[in-house]
Amino acid sequence: MKRLRHDVNVAVSLVLLVAAAAAILTGIIADLWDLTGFVYHTYAGYVMAILAVAHVALNWTRLARYLRFRLMRPATPRLPSRARSPVSTPAPSRRPSAGRNAPGMLHALYTRRGFLGALAGLSAGAALGRSSLRARPDIPFGTDLGVAYHQWSKPGMRDLFGAVANWGAQPPLYKTYPDAPRIILPPLEDRPGPGLEEAIRKRRSVRTYTDDPLTLAELSRLLFYTGGINAERFGVKLRAAPSAGALYPIETYLAVHRVSDLRSGVYHYSVADHTLALLREGDMRSAAVRQGLMQEFLGACHLVVYFTVILQRLRWRYQERSYRYALLEAGHLAQNLYLVATSLGMGVCAVGAFLDDEVNAMLGVDGENEAAVYMLAVGKT
Numbered sequence: 001m002k003r004l005r006h007d008v009n010v011a012v013s014l015v016l017l018v019a020a021a022a023a024i025l026t027g028i029i030a031d032l033w034d035l036t037g038f039v040y041h042t043y044a045g046y047v048m049a050i051l052a053v054a055h056v057a058l059n060w061t062r063l064a065r066y067l068r069f070r071l072m073r074p075a076t077p078r079l080p081s082r083a084r085s086p087v088s089t090p091a092p093s094r095r096p097s098a099g100r101n102a103p104g105m106l107h108a109l110y111t112r113r114g115f116l117g118a119l120a121g122l123s124a125g126a127a128l129g130r131s132s133l134r135a136r137p138d139i140p141f142g143t144d145l146g147v148a149y150h151q152w153s154k155p156g157m158r159d160l161f162g163a164v165a166n167w168g169a170q171p172p173l174y175k176t177y178p179d180a181p182r183i184i185l186p187p188l189e190d191r192p193g194p195g196l197e198e199a200i201r202k203r204r205s206v207r208t209y210t211d212d213p214l215t216l217a218e219l220s221r222l223l224f225y226t227g228g229i230n231a232e233r234f235g236v237k238l239r240a241a242p243s244a245g246a247l248y249p250i251e252t253y254l255a256v257h258r259v260s261d262l263r264s265g266v267y268h269y270s271v272a273d274h275t276l277a278l279l280r281e282g283d284m285r286s287a288a289v290r291q292g293l294m295q296e297f298l299g300a301c302h303l304v305v306y307f308t309v310i311l312q313r314l315r316w317r318y319q320e321r322s323y324r325y326a327l328l329e330a331g332h333l334a335q336n337l338y339l340v341a342t343s344l345g346m347g348v349c350a351v352g353a354f355l356d357d358e359v360n361a362m363l364g365v366d367g368e369n370e371a372a373v374y375m376l377a378v379g380k381t
């Protein structure tokens with residue numbers, strides 16, 4: 001019975017140490033990454049509290065004896081150690097009896113001094129980790145938010161803990177609108193255009209357009225070569241523009257002004273099956289002009305392309321670097337759009353200055369989980 005009690009005591013002490021270490025480590029992770037929904041350190045704390053109570057209960061007699069000795073000791077001058085003993089037993093038997101049989105390491109851990117030493121070691125480790133896991137970015141006072149974000153999102157040792165930290169689940173790769181009317185885009189015709197080098201040379205930002213309507217076949221080609229699925233590797237469908245981890249955070253929407261066989265309105269491009277979903281019918285020309293801070297060409301063009309970002313598609317894996325990747329990827333798509341439009345005899349003008357809230361409202365996205373990052377006018381020249 002005594003042996004069992006001793007074994008339980010050792011086990012409780014060891015698990016208590018592990019729980020304490022887990023609480024410290026997960027606490028640091030939650031703090032470093034500002035993880036508001038992170039609960040592992042809370043659980044570790046609960047386990048630690050329960051074990052601490054068990055530890056006190058198991059050692060109550062010794063604890064009470066020690067407290068009695070500390071609190072009720074008469075204030076007498078220091079005596080030789082044997083004389084100061086609170087109990088009448090000889091000095092060697094004051095040591096925990098089981099400790100004499102335990103292996104050296106275990107013994108060192110479950111004695112009071114060993115436990116406090118381990119705790120001090122853990123705290124020192126935590127303090128060290130706090131200062132070196134995340135190299136503190138040097139952000140001078142008055143720096144703009146972009147620079148602060150750039151410094152903050154530099155990778156470091158802390159990325160090793162990426163697997164432990166919970167940055168949420170991976171959302172679906174494709175956005176769908178099952179109830180929206182669907183427009184099947186025509187299959188691509190063989191149509192030799194100018195070579196790539198010529199398209200790069202001819203590419204300019206174009207702000208004036210002809211009155212001829214754009215055809216559905218041209219739109220189909222434009223969308224496919226901008227961001228369509230064009231390959232498959234190891235079961236992963238790959239697209240025209242590169243994407244970090246093939247996670248494809250960008251969604252494409254259109255405000256169609258003048259495309260033959262297509263009603264004016266707002267559409268979502270479904271990359272999975274190369275179709276369009278009609279989200280809202282209507283003349284969007286004045287809305288587009290207003291969104292782009294009264295730049296008139298946004299109403300004169302044939303259509304406006306909008307790129308949005310679903311950040312969680314990257315965040316679960318790339319954490320704080322996700323926003324960088326999202327903007328880089330929007331840039332890749334936009335350049336494809338510029339070049340394929342040039343090769344089809346069209347012109348594009350990128351627009352970075354737009355009223356985010358108005359664009360997000362028109363597209364029906366919340367601006368947080370999914371937000372517009374780029375707007376581009378496209379028209380025939």
Ligand SMILES: Cc1cc2nc3c(=O)[nH]c(=O)nc-3n(C[C@H](O)[C@H](O)[C@H](O)COP(=O)(O)O)c2cc1C
Nearest residue numbers: 203204205206207292295297349350351352353354
């Ligand atoms: C991120 C970004 C934002 C832009 N925003 C606008 C804009 O709001 N209005 C505009 O007329 N052109 C805009 N442009 C187009 C630039 O003015 C154009 O690329 C630049 O003058 C160089 O001309 P080029 O594209 O013909 O070579 C933007 C371009 C980029 C890359």
